[in-house]
Amino acid sequence: GNSVTQMEGPVTLSEEAFLTINCTYTATGYPSLFWYVQYPGEGLQLLLKATKADDKGSNKGFEATYRKETTSFHLEKGSVQVSDSAVYFCALSDLRIQGAQKLVFGQGTRLTINP
């Protein structure tokens, strides 16, 4: 079945540091890939997505590239801010039009940015 593996957290960085959160996946076919962010006490917000190989998703300074050859979708940001502190989830969903298109999530990576 489909699965997503994220680097274990928690991750603690200083403000303006470079961020990488690793994500690899296992899937049949060609899934779409997503990064969601969850702030304390809130639901999940879509951060970025990529629907096919070599696509780069980007938003709010974050970016991730869909790498089919390495089955990876690593999240990066060049200079993090305190406000980026949250839990980040990598996810995939089935591309099949008639399918459920349900999301399969990784376990999440808690990110803390210190001033």
Add this chain to the structure above:
Amino acid sequence: DTGVSQDPRHKITKRGQNVTFRCDPISEHNRLYWYRQTLGQGPEFLTYFQNEAQLEKSRLLSDRFSAERPKGSFSTLEIQRTEQGDSAMYLCASSLVRLGTVNQPQHFGDGTRLSIL
């Protein structure tokens, strides 16, 4: 766009009681999903609706769980005879799926946190 709304935000109940949660999706969205998230884990799929039809249920959804979307708008998730293992965040998401398009992003509500005493 008022977003996905879930009610209540928190529910504390004793083991053995029944609980019901409500989800109001984004108004034009025809797909509605329920997920469960336990502490320190990612959300896990429970079930989804296309309009009023419940099209798939996860093995996580035991007989004590039932979900409805009677008019293809809001949905309810009921848990009967709650157990301590039911303690989790229950998340609702919605999306618009049109014929010939794929993978419109799912928009999530803030969830209902259930605590079983």
